[in-house]
Amino acid sequence: MNEAFDFVEMRVPAKAEYVGVARLSVSGIASRMGFAYDDIEDLKVAISEAITNAVRHAYQDEPGEVTIGFGVYDNRLEVMVADRGGSFKLEDIKQSIGPYRHDEKINNLREGGFGLFLINALMDKVEINNEHGVIVLMTKYLSEVEVDVSDDQISTT
Incomplete structure (x- = not known):
């Protein structure tokens, strides 16, 4: 049974000055969904x-674009970032990728280095496919329990 979701897709030139556009987009989507401030900041960094x-x-030496897709579900936000790719078919992409495993050699992934470890630390789930370019699927779940100022857990539902 397929779960209902909204899908938002955008393409930006593969230039550093467009990273802010994606950060603003994920901030707006996550805010609308009800994510906490810290979770929104984690999403923006990832x-x-x-x-x-x-x-x-x-x-490196040619123009290109980065495709960013947002799968908006009731309980989570899935963010996909792809290079050298076309439009996303979310369910097809999810079938072809797997989780990042800590036993994999990080040098085998173009996303290698500190960035991948940071993404993995900030997100609830990270999956990567590097068969045709690289697709990174990052999932952040909408928390239903938060900590109050007094360190007591409170329910947000």
Whole structure:
């Protein structure tokens, strides 16, 4: 059974000056969904790292574009960042990628280095496909329990 979701897609030139456009977009989507401030900041950093890696490594001597897709679900936000790719078919992409495994050699991934570790630390789930360019799928779940100022857990539902 397929879960209902909204899908927002955007393409930006593979230039560092367009990272801010994606950061603003994810901030607006996550805010509308009800994410906490800290989670929105985590999303912004993770998407910035993914796009910056695509800009640095995918198109070194040629113009290109980065495609960013947002899968908006009731309980989570899935963000996909792809280089050298066309439009996303979310369900097809999800079938062909797998989770990042800590036992994989990081040098085998173009997203290698600190950026991938940072993305993995900030997001709830990270999956990568590097068969045709690189697709990074990052998932952040909408928290239903938050900590109050007094350190007591409170329900947001």
